[in-house]
Amino acid sequence: MSALGAGDPLFSNGIDTTVVLIVIGKTLVIFVMLLLAVMMYIWFLRKVIADMQNRVGPERAGPYGLLQSLADAVKLFFKEQSMPESADRWVFRLAPYMSALPAFLAFAIVPIGGAVTIAGHRTFLQLADFPIGILFLLAMSGLGLYGVMLAGWSSGSKYPLLGSVRASAQLLSYEAALGLSIVGVLLQTGGATSGGQAHPGTLSTRDIVSLQAWTGHWSGSPGNWPIVHWFVFPAIISFAIFLIAAVAETNHPPFDLVEAEQELVGGFHTEYTGIRFAIFYLAEFMNLITMSAIAVTLFLGGPAGPALPGLPRLGWFNAWIMPVFWFFLKLIVLLFCTVWVRATLPRLRYDQLMDLGWKYLIEIAFLWLMVSGTVRVARDQGWNLWIVTPLATLGAVLVYGVIYLAMPKRDELVEEIR
Amino acid sequence: MTTRSDDPALGDFTDVQHFSHEEERLQRQTDEGAQQLRPRRRREVVITGGEWPEADSEGDTMIINMGPQHPSTHGVLRLMMELDGETVLQVKPVIGYLHTGMEKTGEELTYVQGPTNVTRMDYASPLANELVYSLAVERLLDLEVPPRATWIRMMMVELSRMASHLLFQATNGMDIGALSMMIYGWREREETLRFLEKVTGLRMNHNYIRPGGVATDLHDGWDVDVLDLCDLVEEGLRDYDELLTQNPIWVERLVGVGVITTEQALALGASGPILRSTGMPWDLRKAQPYLAYDEVDFDVIYTENGDCFDRYRIRLYEILESIKIVRQCVDRMPLGDYRTQDRKVTPPPRARIDESMEALIHHFKLFTEGFKVPAGETYVAVESPRGEIGCYLVADGTGKPSRLHIRGPSFYNLQSAGPMAEGSMVADAVAIVSSVDPIMGEVDR
Numbered sequence: 001m002s003a004l005g006a007g008d009p010l011f012s013n014g015i016d017t018t019v020v021l022i023v024i025g026k027t028l029v030i031f032v033m034l035l036l037a038v039m040m041y042i043w044f045l046r047k048v049i050a051d052m053q054n055r056v057g058p059e060r061a062g063p064y065g066l067l068q069s070l071a072d073a074v075k076l077f078f079k080e081q082s083m084p085e086s087a088d089r090w091v092f093r094l095a096p097y098m099s100a101l102p103a104f105l106a107f108a109i110v111p112i113g114g115a116v117t118i119a120g121h122r123t124f125l126q127l128a129d130f131p132i133g134i135l136f137l138l139a140m141s142g143l144g145l146y147g148v149m150l151a152g153w154s155s156g157s158k159y160p161l162l163g164s165v166r167a168s169a170q171l172l173s174y175e176a177a178l179g180l181s182i183v184g185v186l187l188q189t190g191g192a193t194s195g196g197q198a199h200p201g202t203l204s205t206r207d208i209v210s211l212q213a214w215t216g217h218w219s220g221s222p223g224n225w226p227i228v229h230w231f232v233f234p235a236i237i238s239f240a241i242f243l244i245a246a247v248a249e250t251n252h253p254p255f256d257l258v259e260a261e262q263e264l265v266g267g268f269h270t271e272y273t274g275i276r277f278a279i280f281y282l283a284e285f286m287n288l289i290t291m292s293a294i295a296v297t298l299f300l301g302g303p304a305g306p307a308l309p310g311l312p313r314l315g316w317f318n319a320w321i322m323p324v325f326w327f328f329l330k331l332i333v334l335l336f337c338t339v340w341v342r343a344t345l346p347r348l349r350y351d352q353l354m355d356l357g358w359k360y361l362i363e364i365a366f367l368w369l370m371v372s373g374t375v376r377v378a379r380d381q382g383w384n385l386w387i388v389t390p391l392a393t394l395g396a397v398l399v400y401g402v403i404y405l406a407m408p409k410r411d412e413l414v415e416e417i418r
Numbered sequence: 419m420t421t422r423s424d425d426p427a428l429g430d431f432t433d434v435q436h437f438s439h440e441e442e443r444l445q446r447q448t449d450e451g452a453q454q455l456r457p458r459r460r461r462e463v464v465i466t467g468g469e470w471p472e473a474d475s476e477g478d479t480m481i482i483n484m485g486p487q488h489p490s491t492h493g494v495l496r497l498m499m500e501l502d503g504e505t506v507l508q509v510k511p512v513i514g515y516l517h518t519g520m521e522k523t524g525e526e527l528t529y530v531q532g533p534t535n536v537t538r539m540d541y542a543s544p545l546a547n548e549l550v551y552s553l554a555v556e557r558l559l560d561l562e563v564p565p566r567a568t569w570i571r572m573m574m575v576e577l578s579r580m581a582s583h584l585l586f587q588a589t590n591g592m593d594i595g596a597l598s599m600m601i602y603g604w605r606e607r608e609e610t611l612r613f614l615e616k617v618t619g620l621r622m623n624h625n626y627i628r629p630g631g632v633a634t635d636l637h638d639g640w641d642v643d644v645l646d647l648c649d650l651v652e653e654g655l656r657d658y659d660e661l662l663t664q665n666p667i668w669v670e671r672l673v674g675v676g677v678i679t680t681e682q683a684l685a686l687g688a689s690g691p692i693l694r695s696t697g698m699p700w701d702l703r704k705a706q707p708y709l710a711y712d713e714v715d716f717d718v719i720y721t722e723n724g725d726c727f728d729r730y731r732i733r734l735y736e737i738l739e740s741i742k743i744v745r746q747c748v749d750r751m752p753l754g755d756y757r758t759q760d761r762k763v764t765p766p767p768r769a770r771i772d773e774s775m776e777a778l779i780h781h782f783k784l785f786t787e788g789f790k791v792p793a794g795e796t797y798v799a800v801e802s803p804r805g806e807i808g809c810y811l812v813a814d815g816t817g818k819p820s821r822l823h824i825r826g827p828s829f830y831n832l833q834s835a836g837p838m839a840e841g842s843m844v845a846d847a848v849a850i851v852s853s854v855d856p857i858m859g860e861v862d863r
Contacts, residue, residue: 054602166504254667256595257845261489262593343598345596345665347594349670350844350845351843352670
């Protein structure tokens with residue numbers, strides 16, 4: 001237990017009934033919040049896309065159609081379930097849960113607020129703060145692949161099979177880019193601090209957020225802007241790669257080849273109906289929300305943001321409400337971007353997707369790591385950054401140029417195959 | 419497709435001993451009643467599919483049936499594709515799922531009723547069908563159509579072409595995954611159809627162009643309506659250009675996909691945008707001018723590459739050419755009759771029936787047995803949005819055609835989808851079928 005709650009002061013004074021109740025309470029809150037977030041996101045998505053497409057969108061169920069997702073869920077819940085005769089029954093039944101569970105679990109490491117005091121116990125607004133934090137995310141997003149893959153495979157049908165083949169290839173490829181972009185952040189967490197004292201890097205999401213946090217009231221001068229500590233600035237390329245890889249990892253447009261409606265009908269979930277389909281649907285959107293939350297945590301400072309001036313910084317409002325408000329504001333901005341992309345871009349083709357993953361994202365992530373690592377070392381050693389940074393960038397561009405020239409082009413490959 | 423109980427522990431439904439005495443009595447009654455009154459036991463339906471006899475594949479390849487129920491088969495087209503992984507080895511279009519015997523029906527309908535029938539073939543550009551049928555009948559009758567009717571026909575057919583190409587832009591965007599494009603294309607098409615509805619009374623299946631002229635004259639203020647429409651569509655086209663043509667993913671998805679050469683296209687009988695995309699500027703409006711196409715100024719759009727991107731661009735620019743023709747029609751629309759005054763072909767106006775016995779008799783004869791067409795045969799072809807639509811008509815001197823055959827361009831164009839898709843990927847096959855733009859009603863007739 002101590003390993004699980006390394007950073008959380010909740011466990012520092014031993015574990016009693018109150019602590020257990022607080023943990024259970026936090027779990028329930030996160031669970032319900034995620035379900036509500038998915039409902040709201042689907043409504044938000046449909047409304048925003050409808051607006052971009054000169055339509056009205058859902059408007060019948062509840063005010064402004066807010067209850068549309070609930071109505072859909074109720075309908076799906078009471079629908080008859082069907083299963084192909086050729087399906088592998090147990091795997092077919094298991095797959096939706098294998099898809100949904102990691103999506104829920106991954107959110108546990110996301111800090112959605114600062115430290116608060118509940119019933120005399122001081123704790124973080126976060127379900128679990130592992131020392132291995134961010135590795136847990138990678139593990140969960142890797143596990144989520146099994147749900148999709150097994151669903152397609154166990155359906156015993158052709159379109160789902162094609163979908164699951166695509167899924168395994170796509171998710172494995174983008175896992176690499178995703179991991180490398182996270183390393184870009186981890187590089188920023190370690191090393192010397194302003195005091196000249198070296199501290200080891202950290203994988204804990206809480207520590208990553210604290211390193212980006214800015215404390216105190218905003219004084220109004222540009223040097224004191226809260227966002228200057230965010231890792232999005234020193235790791236801007238990592239941020240771009242993370243966003244692209246995260247969208248690909250969660251099968252959302254323009255990377256939704258796994259369930260490309262126009263090609264594979266429904267992809268891996270073609271044979272699913274009723275509540276099982278609903279669980280897949282839920283998992284898909286929950287993955288997206290979790291990934292956006294992770295992006296907020298890693299790059300955009302998580303719940304960090306200016307406190308309300310005039311109120312005590314550790315007062316209940318600035319401790320409970322403001323961090324959560326900032327967190328969700330950043331999350332909604334990112335989620336809006338996913339909707340925007342969904343409404344704008346056509347779907348990529350399978351080989352183009354693989355090209356993008358293997359020939360561009362992974363290479364660029366590696367080279368960016370080299371540049372960013374060089375700059376870190378230079379900063380720690382006190383070298384002249386004005387010389388080192390351009391040299392490192394030039395070196396990276398040269399290496400990429402060589403790799404690019406060495407890579408076979410599509411036309412050559414086609415010639416070779418023919 | 420059969421259903422049966424899933425869980426063996428719950429028992430099979432045919433197993434009567436599970437039922438109580440009361441249920442046994444109910445089961446002796448009608449099957450439906452028994453089914454409704456049975457306790458709800460099955461929680462899951464197991465779906466079994468019949469084996470396709472053709473689906474036995476050898477080796478590593480997989481035969482996949484795309485359609486007839488599939489989101490991107492444009493109605494009820496069925497594509498049998500042999501796949502090696504994601505690569506399409508061969509494509510076999512299977513048609514006939516929308517066969518309604520329209521050509522045969524045409525032999526049972528009088529020449530007056532004919533346009534109602536043919537207009538339902540290519541339901542995305544119905545006026546082209548009506549036009550080709552009416553032109554064929556008029557040629558057999560040796561009938562002269564007043565100039566105003568000709569110009570109205572030309573304008574309406576061009577508007578129909580715009581609507582059809584806008585529909586293509588919508589469905590093509592949807593098939594590639596640009597879902598907003600679908601709604602945008604639909605939006606402009608709907609405006610076009612609104613004008614057509616204002617003139618003809620119906621959004622589609624207008625039955626507007628009839629042997630002898632058109633059904634009604636243009637309404638007051640039609641020129642303002644149609645010019646507004648042209649501006650609106652032009653504005654929409656700029657949006658598409660920005661959304662799609664300048665989108666790298668879109669270009670990457672379409673350029674070099676589904677390439678076909680002029681020789682292949684000609685050998686397969688392909689016409690319209692598919693033939694023009696291979697570098698052959700073949701357009702019946704220029705090649706064999708009909709109506710008044712030799713009097714208006716427009717260009718034939720053609721490109722050299724023969725790929726999906728070219729077919730997309732050709733259709734985009736053809737909308738602009740249609741707008742050009744429509745604007746000239748507005749400028750130069752002649753005055754006069756909108757249908758021929760030959761009383762043997764055109765029914766008298768409603769008001770005349772009350773005052774003239776002659777008119778009443780003509781009206782009655784025209785709408786019961788129709789007019790008689792002298793024996794003979796003819797073939798008339800016009801350029802529909804999809805290519806050369808032809809009407810082969812054999813008359814035997816009675817009021818009904820002895821044989822009606824429509825050369826549907828979709829039918830011939832669809833053949834070219836197979837050679838285009840060989841060696842491409844699954845996603846490309848969808849893009850290719852989409853770029854062929856088949857209308858299944860016209861393929862099956």
